[in-house]
Amino acid sequence: xxxxxxxxxxxxxxxxxxxxxxxxxFAWPAAILCLLALYGGLVLAPPDYQQGxxxxxxxxxxPTAWMSLMVYTTMALAxxxxxxxxxxxxxxxxxxxxxxxxxxxxxxxxxGSLYGEPMWGTWWEWDPRLTSELILxxxxxxxxxxxxAIEDPQRADRTSAVLAVxxxxxxxxIHYSVSWWNSLHQAPTVMRxxxxxMSPAMLWxxxxxxxxxxxxxxxxxxxxxxxxxxxxxxxxAWIREELGA
Amino acid sequence: MREFLDMGGYAxxxxxxxxxxxxxxxxxxxxxRRLLRQAQAAARRRMAAAGAQP
Amino acid sequence: xxxxxxxxxxAPDAAVAxxxxxxxxxxxxxxxxxxxxxxxxxxxRRRAQLVQPLAFFVIVTMLFPLAISPxxxxxxxxxxxxxxxxxxxxxxxxxxFLFRDDAHDGTLEQYVLSGQPLTALMxxxxxxxxLLTGLPLAVMAPLAALSLGAPPAALPxxxxxxxxxxxxxxxIGSIGAALTLGIRRSGVLLALLTLPLSLPVxxxxxxxxxxxxxGDPIVAPLELLGALAVLGITLAPLASxxxxxxxLE
Numbered sequence: 001x002x003x004x005x006x007x008x009x010x011x012x013x014x015x016x017x018x019x020x021x022x023x024x025x026f027a028w029p030a031a032i033l034c035l036l037a038l039y040g041g042l043v044l045a046p047p048d049y050q051q052g053x054x055x056x057x058x059x060x061x062x063p064t065a066w067m068s069l070m071v072y073t074t075m076a077l078a079x080x081x082x083x084x085x086x087x088x089x090x091x092x093x094x095x096x097x098x099x100x101x102x103x104x105x106x107x108x109x110x111x112g113s114l115y116g117e118p119m120w121g122t123w124w125e126w127d128p129r130l131t132s133e134l135i136l137x138x139x140x141x142x143x144x145x146x147x148x149a150i151e152d153p154q155r156a157d158r159t160s161a162v163l164a165v166x167x168x169x170x171x172x173x174i175h176y177s178v179s180w181w182n183s184l185h186q187a188p189t190v191m192r193x194x195x196x197x198m199s200p201a202m203l204w205x206x207x208x209x210x211x212x213x214x215x216x217x218x219x220x221x222x223x224x225x226x227x228x229x230x231x232x233x234x235x236x237a238w239i240r241e242e243l244g245a
Numbered sequence: 246m247r248e249f250l251d252m253g254g255y256a257x258x259x260x261x262x263x264x265x266x267x268x269x270x271x272x273x274x275x276x277x278r279r280l281l282r283q284a285q286a287a288a289r290r291r292m293a294a295a296g297a298q299p
Numbered sequence: 300x301x302x303x304x305x306x307x308x309x310a311p312d313a314a315v316a317x318x319x320x321x322x323x324x325x326x327x328x329x330x331x332x333x334x335x336x337x338x339x340x341x342x343x344r345r346r347a348q349l350v351q352p353l354a355f356f357v358i359v360t361m362l363f364p365l366a367i368s369p370x371x372x373x374x375x376x377x378x379x380x381x382x383x384x385x386x387x388x389x390x391x392x393x394x395x396f397l398f399r400d401d402a403h404d405g406t407l408e409q410y411v412l413s414g415q416p417l418t419a420l421m422x423x424x425x426x427x428x429x430l431l432t433g434l435p436l437a438v439m440a441p442l443a444a445l446s447l448g449a450p451p452a453a454l455p456x457x458x459x460x461x462x463x464x465x466x467x468x469x470x471i472g473s474i475g476a477a478l479t480l481g482i483r484r485s486g487v488l489l490a491l492l493t494l495p496l497s498l499p500v501x502x503x504x505x506x507x508x509x510x511x512x513x514g515d516p517i518v519a520p521l522e523l524l525g526a527l528a529v530l531g532i533t534l535a536p537l538a539s540x541x542x543x544x545x546x547l548e
Contacts, residue, residue: 034270043249053253060266083541100273107269111262118258135495142492149482158545159478163492166474166538170496173527177499180523184506216270223277227284240292243285 033212040205071101076168079161096224102140338427371448378447379508433465456511464504470531477542
């Protein structure tokens with residue numbers, strides 16, 4: 001197997017240019033898929049027989065929750081690659097992930113709370129998934145706080161990478177312990193309605209929305225990655241060439 | 246149309262949920278692009294300063 | 300005396316100059332034991348630092364009767380949770396001492412350069428920290444538990460759960476302390492990093508103590524706590540050694 005592509009990805013000018021070229025290829029499909037899913041979810045999908053029109057919140061709640069976990073995993077993966085092979089670009093990618101992930105975790109919490117009020121009759125339920133989501137938000141905040149507290153950029157990169165790896169080992173443990181705790185202390189969450197039974201007409205907008213959000217994340221990551229690379233390659237000649245300065 | 250906006254009585258939950266998500270998506274796009282522009286501007290300034298006194 | 304000990308950690312011993320690998324003069328276990336001894340000796344010279352987290356633990360548990368109600372029946376319901384939250388906060392408070400002085404006077408640098416696996420030395424340091432904070436907390440816990448209305452029969456279960464749980468807490472905390480090395484005023488950040496990772500310990504530990512107070516078998520949560528401690532023993536020293544190395548580069 002030829003590994004040159006991997007090493008070229010680690011080269012900042014190559015990564016910068018590749019990110020620039022690829023961004024529209026993720027951004028536009030993301031926009032099209034999200035709009036399509038929005039139309040499918042809000043208009044075409046039939047109302048749920050129990051949750052009525054309220055179930056349409058799933059088309060924003062599930063994708064934001066998916067993003068929160070996927071972005072964290074991506075961040076930890078990039079951090080591990082960066083630590084093992086000492087690749088600066090991977091550090092830049094991990095740093096670019098955190099604010100995106102934190103903002104979508106926040107959105108997942110708010111939409112979960114809005115979803116919860118009509119379904120559980122309360123704005124906040126110590127439901128295992130919502131609780132895990134809240135803890136995940138703190139993991140993101142801790143990561144960003146640690147980065148911000150360390151002045152030397154290289155040390156900030158490597159220290160926060162260790163934290164990201166430690167965090168990703170803990171995410172499943174936290175989720176398991178929270179579910180275990182919840183199953184002991186509460187009668188299984190009292191839902192006024194059952195889970196929506198997903199007919200194909202309801203399911204496809206959700207899947208399309210998930211793909212759309214994933215592509216959106218890729219596009220956001222590529223744009224932020226370029227900013228992070230520029231900040232790390234302070235005086236490289238290729239930047240002069242690239243920016244025409 | 247009114248029926249659509251009413252969301253079967255769930256309007257007070259459905260629309261805020263969509264609004265928050267939309268706001269987060271838009272904020273992320275604006276934020277990422279602004280970061281890139283700022284980084285490019287900073288890099289240009291550095292280059293100009295370095296070019297002036299080689 | 301401690302200075303002598305850690306000078307011996309890595310220095311090739313003249314007495315075994317004939318051996319092929321001078322570094323083997325101090326075996327891994329001996330080095331870890333020296334670190335442990337040194338930390339214990341130093342800690343006993345600064346007893347005030349040892350007592351503070353314990354006093355904090357007692358004060359926090361005292362806050363609850365004053366804030367909720369003096370009725371033991373009501374306190375008993377929340378006793379397990381109160382004990383564990385207080386233990387978690389007290390062990391968090393003690394974490395700041397874990398690496399701070401050694402980072403200041405260059406001892407950590409010596410450890411990195413000693414040629415001994417840093418992971419083992421980190422493990423020894425964490426073990427010392429647990430002996431100085433976690434174990435005393437568990438020993439103190441019966442007093443606090445009784446004052447919160449726990450029946451005497453529950454005390455062994457509470458102590459055992461705290462002994463195992465504080466091992467895991469010290470190990471998780473050592474990662475946080477190593478990551479925040481060299482950051483000024485790192486207290487709040489340390490809490491933000493450590494507390495989310497400590498939640499599983501809190502959940503299983505509080506559950507074990509609660510079952511003990513109710514007089515039910517506590518084996519299941521104890522096993523889970525034990526699993527967390529074992530996982531921490533295997534992985535946490537690796538992570539804190541990596542973090543210490545990075546902070547010294």
